Amino acid sequence: MKKIPFSLLGLLLCGCASAAQANIYAYTDSHGVVHLTNVPAGNSQYHMVMRTPKMPVAVARADFNQVARQQYQSLVRSAASRYGVSPALVNAVISAESGYNAGAVSPKGAIGLMQLIPATAARFGVANAFSPAENINGGTAYLAYLLRKFSGDLRLAIAAYNAGSNAVIQAGYHIPPFAETQAYVPRVLAFYQHYLNGTAPEQITAVTAKASPLPAPAAISTSPQLIQVSNP
Structure with missing residues (x-):
């Protein structure tokens, strides 16, 4: 797999993490395009490149x-x-x-x-x-x-x-x-x-249910599910 420069990868991961606050996964396709996502949805091509902690x-x-x-x-x-x-x-x-x-x-x-x-x-x-x-x-x-x-x-x-x-x-x-x-x-x-x-x-203070959401962001924003980056 081709590598993305650390500075570029870090910038993208920080941007994605600040919006969705989830683990980041990546893979490189046959055209050399690196795909980053926080929701791999069972796609075995992705492997984790960054883990972010979840708030209780x-x-x-x-x-x-x-x-x-x-x-x-x-x-x-x-x-x-x-x-x-x-x-x-x-x-x-x-x-x-x-x-x-x-x-x-x-x-x-x-x-x-x-x-x-x-x-x-x-x-x-x-x-x-x-x-x-x-x-x-x-x-x-x-x-x-x-x-x-x-x-x-x-x-x-x-x-x-x-x-x-x-x-x-x-x-x-x-x-x-x-x-x-x-x-x-x-x-x-x-x-x-x-x-x-x-x-x-x-x-109501009792806590239950299925999700483990992270702290709400300071500003309300939507987050893209998939980011694609071309290798230099």
Whole structure:
């Protein structure tokens, strides 16, 4: 594999890490183009070139980004209206999944505000899961789908958002017996009730769910999934 000059690689890695705060992977294709990404999505050609530490879930989710939450409300209301979902539910899922950190990346590859895995993102037309607008739109569409699938049962829809529809069905249309999901459902419902009541969600301190997001960036920005660099 051809090598990229250290200064160039360092510059690119720093830029990518500051936006998405995730491990960086690379490979060189047959044309000599170096591909860098923070989401290899199972592509065996990539190998890790930089590891970035993840902040403990409890710390990351306990510190809500107040500014981001307010800034995203127009997107939340628009998506909620489009798909017939309560804005309080969309906010509850975002609160539990990422704490309003648009750059959150889970160990399983779930991305962004509503922690969409690549397959779900593609299914609901999300090209860039780091984009707040696309992420909220796709995540809300997915919530609407789950609510229809489970006949409006909020608990089952939330459980399916965390564990998948098949897990809920295989559990006999009950919350699956997974510790993560068993804790996730009441956490989202608690956020949901707080948003309905107009009270501060920061009062909820129990931490659970699947993602391990990193601290929210000082400035809200979207992050590209793939960077390509030509060797000199």
